[in-house]
Amino acid sequence: MTTTQHHLDGAEFLTEQTKNLSKPTAPAALGETAERASKSNREVTDSVPYFQQWREAAHRVKQYAIANLDKLLVEFERNISARGATVLWAKDAAEANEHMLRIAREHNVKSVVKSKSMVTEEMDLNHVLAEEGIRALETDLGEYIVQLAGQRPVHIVTPAIHMSAADVGRLFHEKLREPYTEEHTALTDIARRHLREAYLAAEMGVSGCNCAIARTGTAVVIENEGNAGLSTATPPVHVAVVGIEKILPRLEDLPLFLNLLPRSATGQKLTSYTHLIHGPAPGRKLYVILIDNGRTNVLRDPAARSALYCIRCGACIYNCPVYRQVGGWAYGWIYPGPIGSILTPQLRGMKEAGKLPFASSLCGLCAEVCPVKIDIPHQLVHLRHRAVNEPSPMRSWTERLIWAGWAWMMGGPLRYKLAMTGVRIGVRLSRYLPWHPGKLGAWTRGRELPQVPGPDFRNWWKYNKSKYEP
Ligand code: SF4
Incomplete structure (x- = not known):
């Protein structure tokens, strides 16, 4: 049955x-x-x-x-x-x-x-x-x-x-x-x-x-x-x-x-x-x-095994700032709060509950109050890693492409410089767009694009170092 x-x-x-x-x-x-x-x-x-x-x-x-x-x-x-x-x-x-x-x-x-x-x-x-x-x-x-x-x-x-x-x-x-x-x-x-x-x-x-x-x-x-x-x-x-x-x-x-x-x-x-x-x-x-x-x-993963030490006291849940805002039902299953965010993905599988480890600000209060000293924040980070690397809804092609691009950009100083120059030009030009960038998706709808700051430190130093060098 x-x-x-x-x-x-x-x-x-x-x-x-x-x-x-x-x-x-x-x-x-x-x-x-x-x-x-x-x-x-x-x-x-x-x-x-x-x-x-x-x-x-x-x-x-x-x-x-x-x-x-x-x-x-x-x-x-x-x-x-x-x-x-x-x-x-x-x-x-x-x-x-x-x-x-x-x-x-x-x-x-x-x-x-x-x-x-x-x-x-x-x-x-x-x-x-x-x-x-x-x-x-x-x-x-x-x-x-x-x-x-x-x-x-x-x-x-x-x-x-x-x-x-x-x-x-x-x-x-x-x-x-x-x-x-x-x-x-x-x-x-x-x-x-x-x-x-x-x-x-x-x-x-x-x-x-x-x-x-x-x-x-x-x-x-x-x-x-x-x-x-x-x-x-x-x-x-x-x-x-x-x-x-x-x-x-x-x-x-x-x-x-x-x-x-x-x-x-x-x-x-x-x-x-x-x-x-x-x-x-x-x-x-x-x-x-x-x-x-x-x-x-849970036992199979040595990095996450200590979630099984939980004695269900609920202290991490009371103290969690995310739980206090969204309540227990938001977590979608039996265990809410920080313990739910590390236990549910492991009990139910990443495919079903892979988003839960991301439902945390990683403030660390849960680990401070846990009476059996479960290192919940590190487990959350570990499970986030698993969530994006195991086949699950977290592993969309768009997201993978974005992170692959980011990894390429951070892979060398020249690439980083080129990318940053591109971003600066892109943000400056965005004000002339015929449509609001909010159309790009929900995240941009409630946010303004940041102002482009002045020259970055490298450039600034290039032109100003003579003033400071003896
Ligand atoms: S504080 Fe520790 S023992 Fe209590 S519910 Fe949370 S994880 Fe379990």
């Missing part, structure tokens, strides 16, 4: 959907909330004296884990299977969805409760289940809101960051027939009331996994709302979908990540709940789907 992936349109940066964000209130809400979140997170991380050493240590643990992925994954499978879990491997989203549907049929599942999981977004799981007549309900408050609104998450940690309390109040009034309110506690109460019924009715709970510990065979899920605990423990069947890069070697490595992740994600010292799942509870079933979905492609 294939996944439906209705909304996966990563080919373009700035898609049609982005236009919704240009409503007067939306970008302001997004930019302001992102600014507030990044400020409070940085205050928390800066207050930890050893935060830089923690980052260094986390980088090394992930480096080891990714370098030894083959052995650690098998160790994890062996240990969690020994306590009664069923482990299934999926090379891509389609295979993971096949496993999911087979489990659902076997257990006669009609409704599913889901806790927030980006990897199930990769699988487009909700649509796949819906096509089989199975209702999947998101239980994380932000995910619940965007699901009700028929939208996709705008941020991986705070999916409804673009919506105000008034937006949510209107949504609950319209979709849930609740009295309008924009009071935060009242809104949370409404969501809680509706979700409680769903936990009790669901035959299957689906979660992601923040870390998978190889030595003990433990799936770790961390959360703040209690919804992941209810989704994984209430229904008789729990399916945990685990991206293969989530592996950690030992339980002793976990506290480091439990300290780093919430501080960088939400500015908390710890999340409210940490679930260590070692196996199924008595009388219940636990399935673990280990999914690749392009991750081994």
Whole structure:
């Protein structure tokens, strides 16, 4: 089978959907909330004296884990299977969805409760289940809101960051027939009331996994709302979908990540709940789907491999000036911001997402805040290089000709001089053109041609050096 992936349109940066964000209130809400979140997170991380050493240590643990992925994954499978879990491997989203549907049929599942999981977004799981007549309900408050609104998450940690309390109040009034309110506690109460019924009715709970510990065979899920605990423990069947890069070697490595992740994600010292799942509870079933979905492609490129160290804290996204302007949907797939710009082209391929590495000003803030020290700016440059050298939409003949001409021009002083003389003459003559140079394309439409400066330094020096030489 294939996944439906209705909304996966990563080919373009700035898609049609982005236009919704240009409503007067939306970008302001997004930019302001992102600014507030990044400020409070940085205050928390800066207050930890050893935060830089923690980052260094986390980088090394992930480096080891990714370098030894083959052995650690098998160790994890062996240990969690020994306590009664069923482990299934999926090379891509389609295979993971096949496993999911087979489990659902076997257990006669009609409704599913889901806790927030980006990897199930990769699988487009909700649509796949819906096509089989199975209702999947998101239980994380932000995910619940965007699901009700028929939208996709705008941020991986705070999916409804673009919506105000008034937006949510209107949504609950319209979709849930609740009295309008924009009071935060009242809104949370409404969501809680509706979700409680769903936990009790669901035959299957689906979660992601923040870390998978190889030595003990433990799936770790961390959360703040209690919804992941209810989704994984209430229904008789729990399916945990685990991206293969989530592996950690030992339980002793976990506290480091439990300290780093919430501080960088939400500015908390710890999340409210940490679930260590070692196996199924008595009388219940636990399935673990280990999914690749392009991750081994990332592993193949040593210069870009560290993208797999990402712990999905979202700090680089909050801090990205491009993201703050365009929002999460502009990136066309699941992962927005700097991490999306390095991960999506590698998971989905350059042909589909080769433009994303160019969606950055290379200011470097993302690398400064990343808790596992991924050198995102260098990866962006590396992937830009790949994007123009691999067969992809980035490699048009016009662009190749332009760059070949530029390379020829920069190849020797005489060529450079000749070209510059040509440019000067061309720009001077352009004012006599019978049409505006804006007709050359969109880029020139909003820009004036620069004034031709006086003589360049070489020429100036040629005629003036006598004044300065002793
Ligand atoms: S790349 Fe770093 S900062 Fe960005 S989401 Fe991943 S771990 Fe967080």
